[in-house]
Amino acid sequence: MSLRAMNHRNPVATHQNLRLGFDIKRRRPLRKKHNGEIALAAPNGNDAFVEFERVQKSYDGETLVVKDLNLTMPKGEFLTMLGPSGSGKTTCLMMLAGFETATHGDIRLDGVSINNIPPHKRGIGMVFQNYALFPHMTIAENLSFPLEVRNIGKSDREEKVKRALDMVEMGDFGGRRPAQLSGGQQQRVALARALVFEPELVLMDEPLGALDKQLREKMQFEITDLAHRLGITVVYVTHDQTEALTMSDRVAVFNDGRIQQLDPPDVLYEEPKNSFVAQFIGENNTLEGTIKEVNGDIGLIQLDDGGLIDAKLINVSKPGERTRVSIRPERVEFNRDRLQEGVHTLKAEVLEFIYMGDIFRTRLRVAGNDEFIIKTRNAPDQVRLQPGQQIEIGWLPQDCRALDA
Amino acid sequence: MSDVTDATTGKRAPTPDDALRIADSKQGGPVLAADGTPLKRSLARALRVQKLRALALIAPLLIFVLLTFIMPIADMLFRSVENSIVSNTLPYTTEALADWEPDTGEAPGEEVFQALYYDMFLAAEAKEHTTLGSRLNYENSGISSLFRGSGRSVDDVGEDQIDMLEDQGEHWEDPAFWYAMMSGDGGATDEGILQQQRQRLANLTSDNFGGEIGFIPGAEIAGILPRTVRAYTAFALFTAIADEDVVAEEEPWEAVKVALIEDLRTTDLSGYSGPGAAELQEAQGALADAEPISYRTAFEGMDKDWADSDVWRTIKIYSPAYTTGYFLNAIDMQKGPDGPEARPENQQIYIMLFKRTLFMSLMITGSCILLGYPVAWILANLPARSANMLMILVLLPFWTSLLVRTSAWKVMLQQQGVINDTLVWLGLVADESRLVMINNQFGTIVAMTHILLPFMILPMYSVMQTINPTYLRAAKSLGATNWTAFWRVYFPQSVPGIGAGSILVFILAIGYYITPEIVGGTTGTFISNRIAYHISSSLNWGLAAALGSILLAVVLILYWAYDKIVGIDNVKLG
Numbered sequence: 012m013s014l015r016a017m018n019h020r021n022p023v024a025t026h027q028n029l030r031l032g033f034d035i036k037r038r039r040p041l042r043k044k045h046n047g048e049i050a051l052a053a054p055n056g057n058d059a060f061v062e063f064e065r066v067q068k069s070y071d072g073e074t075l076v077v078k079d080l081n082l083t084m085p086k087g088e089f090l091t092m093l094g095p096s097g098s099g100k101t102t103c104l105m106m107l108a109g110f111e112t113a114t115h116g117d118i119r120l121d122g123v124s125i126n127n128i129p130p131h132k133r134g135i136g137m138v139f140q141n142y143a144l145f146p147h148m149t150i151a152e153n154l155s156f157p158l159e160v161r162n163i164g165k166s167d168r169e170e171k172v173k174r175a176l177d178m179v180e181m182g183d184f185g186g187r188r189p190a191q192l193s194g195g196q197q198q199r200v201a202l203a204r205a206l207v208f209e210p211e212l213v214l215m216d217e218p219l220g221a222l223d224k225q226l227r228e229k230m231q232f233e234i235t236d237l238a239h240r241l242g243i244t245v246v247y248v249t250h251d252q253t254e255a256l257t258m259s260d261r262v263a264v265f266n267d268g269r270i271q272q273l274d275p276p277d278v279l280y281e282e283p284k285n286s287f288v289a290q291f292i293g294e295n296n297t298l299e300g301t302i303k304e305v306n307g308d309i310g311l312i313q314l315d316d317g318g319l320i321d322a323k324l325i326n327v328s329k330p331g332e333r334t335r336v337s338i339r340p341e342r343v344e345f346n347r348d349r350l351q352e353g354v355h356t357l358k359a360e361v362l363e364f365i366y367m368g369d370i371f372r373t374r375l376r377v378a379g380n381d382e383f384i385i386k387t388r389n390a391p392d393q394v395r396l397q398p399g400q401q402i403e404i405g406w407l408p409q410d411c412r413a414l415d416a
Numbered sequence: 417m418s419d420v421t422d423a424t425t426g427k428r429a430p431t432p433d434d435a436l437r438i439a440d441s442k443q444g445g446p447v448l449a450a451d452g453t454p455l456k457r458s459l460a461r462a463l464r465v466q467k468l469r470a471l472a473l474i475a476p477l478l479i480f481v482l483l484t485f486i487m488p489i490a491d492m493l494f495r496s497v498e499n500s501i502v503s504n505t506l507p508y509t510t511e512a513l514a515d516w517e518p519d520t521g522e523a524p525g526e527e528v529f530q531a532l533y534y535d536m537f538l539a540a541e542a543k544e545h546t547t548l549g550s551r552l553n554y555e556n557s558g559i560s561s562l563f564r565g566s567g568r569s570v571d572d573v574g575e576d577q578i579d580m581l582e583d584q585g586e587h588w589e590d591p592a593f594w595y596a597m598m599s600g601d602g603g604a605t606d607e608g609i610l611q612q613q614r615q616r617l618a619n620l621t622s623d624n625f626g627g628e629i630g631f632i633p634g635a636e637i638a639g640i641l642p643r644t645v646r647a648y649t650a651f652a653l654f655t656a657i658a659d660e661d662v663v664a665e666e667e668p669w670e671a672v673k674v675a676l677i678e679d680l681r682t683t684d685l686s687g688y689s690g691p692g693a694a695e696l697q698e699a700q701g702a703l704a705d706a707e708p709i710s711y712r713t714a715f716e717g718m719d720k721d722w723a724d725s726d727v728w729r730t731i732k733i734y735s736p737a738y739t740t741g742y743f744l745n746a747i748d749m750q751k752g753p754d755g756p757e758a759r760p761e762n763q764q765i766y767i768m769l770f771k772r773t774l775f776m777s778l779m780i781t782g783s784c785i786l787l788g789y790p791v792a793w794i795l796a797n798l799p800a801r802s803a804n805m806l807m808i809l810v811l812l813p814f815w816t817s818l819l820v821r822t823s824a825w826k827v828m829l830q831q832q833g834v835i836n837d838t839l840v841w842l843g844l845v846a847d848e849s850r851l852v853m854i855n856n857q858f859g860t861i862v863a864m865t866h867i868l869l870p871f872m873i874l875p876m877y878s879v880m881q882t883i884n885p886t887y888l889r890a891a892k893s894l895g896a897t898n899w900t901a902f903w904r905v906y907f908p909q910s911v912p913g914i915g916a917g918s919i920l921v922f923i924l925a926i927g928y929y930i931t932p933e934i935v936g937g938t939t940g941t942f943i944s945n946r947i948a949y950h951i952s953s954s955l956n957w958g959l960a961a962a963l964g965s966i967l968l969a970v971v972l973i974l975y976w977a978y979d980k981i982v983g984i985d986n987v988k989l990g
Binding site: 135141143147156205208 | 890900908
């Protein structure tokens with residue numbers, strides 16, 4: 012969980028100052044709600060805060076955009092829905108927010124089915140892709156809006172607005188209009204607005220999509236930091252895998268209307284459960300072949316050009332089955348001394364060497380695949396491979412995953 | 417308070433103001449271009465060609481608008497105060513009237529009538545007296561016929577005295593004799609009188625009276641017989657230029673002879689030896705015993721209204737070249753003895769018409785907003801394909817002639833029309849008490865709302881299209897009900913569209929003419945119908961111009977008020 016640890020660099024000491032009315036330790040939801048909102052108490056007492064149960068969604072009655080979605084989130088989790096466009100992740104978010112209705116299945120918030128609760132009574136904070144700050148209101152009025160519709164008194168309102176603006180470092184901008192702010196500032200205000208009425212669940216629909224890279228990285232940190240300090244539950248939608256990996260407690264990889272894998276970022280990266288996830292998350296080398304022998308969870312794979320390798324069997328098991336093996340570029344070893352005794356190796360030809368500063372990136376031809384990449388750390392004793400060089404490569408069997416073809 | 421940003425970067429995020437601040441701090445001495453000229457001048461030179469090209473591109477439209485829009489309107493507006501017709505037609509009379517006090521209730525003295533005689537005589541010759549009569553008739557009805565009648569009989573003034581003069585010899589009816597006498601014997605000439613009379617005739621007829629006429633009054637005779645020379649010069653100019661005759665071959669007008677008779681009563685001929693000296697002395701002797709011409713009696717003989725001080729007051733009030741009379745008239749007032757006063761109750765109409773025009777235009781604008789807003793909303797929120805279909809329906813009225821549409825409303829709304837027939841057939845309305853829905857305000861409002869509706873929908877639609885539906889979602893996610901989300905978030909953003917549509921519809925409605933004319937009857941007509949009446953029927957262009965100016969002022973004031981209240985930058989057409 013190294014990624015997680017990085018995000019928690021910020022000491023816990025700041026918690027005392029930055030509460031926005033939340034009690035971080037409080038695990039029970041708010042019972043007293045304004046504006047006739049449903050009291051979202053958890054009668055079942057289990058840890059599930061957000062639940063999707065067998066949820067399906069179809070727009071045209073012919074094709075399913077979301078197919079049989081099951082998902083359970085505990086309170087305080089930062090969950091990211093990651094997937095290519097059209098994979099159904101935004102539809103899921105919209106169903107949770109209440110802007111789309113599920114065609115089938117049940118969505119529960121703190122144990123209560125919210126299928127028939129209109130969006131404004133769900134009490135879910137939401138940050139939109141284009142921020143959706145009301146252009147005719149000042150920043151302070153934007154933040155005051157959710158409090159006004161909840162009939163909160165003026166002095167209370169001002170207090171909360173001020174706190175929320177200070178929280179996102181925008182305390183001096185209350186009198187401005189959204190158009191007078193830069194993208195990053197609008198993003199902060201949108202965040203503050205989604206948080207100012209103290210929701211326990213906040214949805215974010217690609218909130219950083221419109222920012223440049225540097226600002227995006229900064230905001231990624233700020234958002235996760237804030238979410239963890241406030242103890243709110245966040246469902247975050249993105250198609251940027253780096254964003255998903257760096258920010259989330261767990262990532263749900265969507266494709267074709269289904270969750271392909273739901274795991275913490277490190278598990279997702281290191282142990283993809285199928286070839287879609289392996290391809291989609293991070294860089295990956297693939298080789299195709301057939302299972303020749305099975306030895307426990309390690310299989311001997313015969314590649315299509317005849318080469319033999321060892322691989323961990325993930326979702327294939329029988330000899331003779333077609334498989335696609337996947338190896339991360341940084342797990343490939345070409346120094347014979349460091350390879351385990353007796354492992355199978357493959358012959359490779361160096362095609363290209365790219366110097367990238369902190370790492371070297373080398374493109375090889377392996378078993379007929381011209382796009383085989385290896386990455387090596389730039390260390391003093393590191394070998395710089397030359398194009399045309401013939402080498403032998405290998406890896407630990409558990410780093411090579413045999414997946415569905 | 418500890419900050420999120422402090423923890424990561426240790427500095428504040430950049431704001432748009434930063435760039436400005438940096439730019440400000442760089443000032444200090446003019447910035448120079450590479451060749452050492454000040455950058456500003458360099459830039460101006462670089463942009464000049466661009467500016468000229470831009471100007472050349474708009475020049476055709478600018479000239480077109482200037483010639484066909486700005487200038488005619490300026491001319492029209494000028495007519496609302498322009499009033500030189502009185503002083504141009506009756507120059508001597510208005511001058512003589514300066515000393516007359518209208519408050520005495522008595523007609524002015526003999527000298528005014530004498531001036532009136534010369535003015536009227538020339539005006540009658542030029543046939544301009546009726547124009548003035550019609551003009552003054554707007555202010556005091558009856559003056560038109562007074563002028564027309566007097567113009568016919570002004571020749572007869574001083575008949576007896578002229579007969580006496582002509583009895584003195586054939587030469588008083590001889591054009592050549594008159595010409596010789598008035599020209600003098602080749603001595604000094606008086607160009608001044610000629611110029612004066614040229615100007616007088618030019619003012620009177622609006623024609624050009626320049627050019628050679630073959631006559632210049634003699635200076636000596638002008639000193640002895642000033643009225644005669646003046647009258648003869650006018651006669652000479654008119655004869656030579658308007659009638660295109662030779663001056664020396666035409667017998668002078670009666671007015672010249674009357675002027676001579678008048679001059680002979682007072683002048684001293686003893687030192688005069690020029691042409692016709694003997695004849696003049698002879699005539700002076702013969703006429704010495706003659707009764708002086710009484711102009712006042714003569715005019716009162718033509719029409720007893722000339723003794724009425726009201727007529728004279730009207731002439732005096734309207735003798736300045738510029739008048740507020742038209743404007744006073746346009747707001748149901750008139751010039752009275754003690755300055756502006758309200759017109760009699762039964763003549764007041766314009767204020768009421770203005771109020772009605774404003775009221776109905778507001779009603780029409782309001783109905784258009786109420787009917788148009790939901791349509792625009794639907795249009796903006798439908799998928800493009802269906803929206804285009806609906807849009808065609810909205811634009812359909814534009815493809816039909818305005819007259820046809822208005823007439824169709826007549827068919828629909830009249831007492832034997834479609835709606836009444838249907839209501840009677842359904843038994844909702846008794847046959848004898850059919851609804852009156854046309855030729856009144858209701859009919860006008862219905863028909864004009866229908867006609868102007870697209871002008872409301874189009875700007876609203878184009879503004880609503882730019883409102884991202886995410887705003888509504890955002891509002892709902894923040895806890896707003898559907899209505900609150902609409903009212904607090906959507907509606908304020910659509911106000912610019914309403915503003916643009918309202919301004920369009922209101923301004924179109926306030927000057928609308930055809931529809932109120934057809935379906936308005938008497939209670940549903942607008943001020944524009946009255947303006948049209950004055951332009952084409954009563955020909956009181958001054959009043960029409962004044963009404964138009966007031967209408968323009970009202971629109972500008974409303975526009976200004978709108979700008980103050982809503983802000984004109986809040987108006988968007990898309």
